[in-house]
Amino acid sequence: MHLLGWKSYDAGQQGLAQRYYLQSYALAVESGITGHDGFVMRAMAMQGLKLHRPEHCLGLAETGLNHAKGKVDAQTESLFRVVHAHTLAKAGQRTAARAEAERASALLTADPGDEVPFWALAWGPPAASVYSRNAKVYETLGDYRTAAEHYGRAAGARPAGTYARIVALDLVAGAEMQLKRGQIEQACTTWNRALDHMDGVRSVRTRKAVARMRGDLARFRARGVRCAAELDERAIDFLASA
Template sequence: MAQRYYMQSLGLARESGIPGQDGFVMRTMSQQGMKLHPPEHCLALADTGWDRAKGRVDQQVEALFAVTHAHALAKTGQRQAALADVDRAYAALAAGADDEVPFWALVWGPPAATVHSRTAKVFETLGDRPNSARSYATAAASRPGATYARIIALDLVAQAEQQAKQGGIEQACATWSRAIDTMAGVRSARTLKAVRSLRSDLRPYRARGVRAAAELDEHARIFLTHHR
């Protein structure tokens, strides 16, 4: 069903005649596919989407294509090529600092924030947890809080997960607590699922008497009580 709607979206984008919008739909399909399908198919989508946008969109928008392509390359084990595309994305952001970004490229917030968040996923895929955590933190700090609270919260969740996997449980708990505070007023099945999973993940730390984990678990419990 999702694939069908994506294809309808692609058809509408082509009919619109807006330069780069069909490629942007392919970029989105590539990102969704990275969660569900073999990565080589996602790389082809990212490739084609970027080809349809090159020279037809402003630099900040092209940065979004470059960083998605980087993620697809990382998913297929092409480390150096992925990092090179991350550099291209940041160069495009800098070159297009004064661009007026079209509304359809702002779905996930300012392009810089999206590039930081997707770069975090590139580093995560490559096993570079410190850089991944830093990029998620930068992404969360780069979005307007009132408008993008849900996405900020999910960036913070991802940052906390990277910190925990490095053994920094107290630091991770502090980040997770910020994420839960950011979720206040947000209605999202995904954020609720993340908080429920957190409580399960905290059990081993609570059993070891980690105070930060116990305090965070109580924070999460209270949150879920008010957001069922």
């Protein structure tokens, strides 16, 4: 059910995704597996953040964390804490968000404790997920330099062959942070890397990311910036084939 929820989310069918997540939550509760129900709450909080509905996300993230902290291994707990950090940032609690983001990062190098459960490995190495979500924390806080660094770490922490779509999306987000800092050439380089990883990927989110990229590049194409014009041509070809 959790996988069906994610697939619906990626396809842009948010209502269907939410229904699958609710069914996944019921099954997780029934299973009695420590932390699993909280992990579904974590996913629902992330969906709410993506849909710009933060008002319910903080409660979901806090409850999910409370179901897991002290009961799961360090890396898994870091996955809960980093989503909690993002909801804190969206709620305007800047100091608390930074502190929680730092705790999530610290847990990655702490004594690992028990083995990471299978359900916490759904999106690849926990470190990659923590880097990616921490990037969103710093992006929300307006620290685009640190956000770009974390997106880069996230992209490098996943096996690209297995997680091409997620790696591509992290690179896209990193390029957007570079652009916010006025680094158009660096952003174009990163976007080109993202397109490399999108080869063969079929995803609504990647298509939307490339379309958004074209919009971001428009003003630079108008100024005659060569890297922007060349990248836009590549984006047009990608969208035509996708």
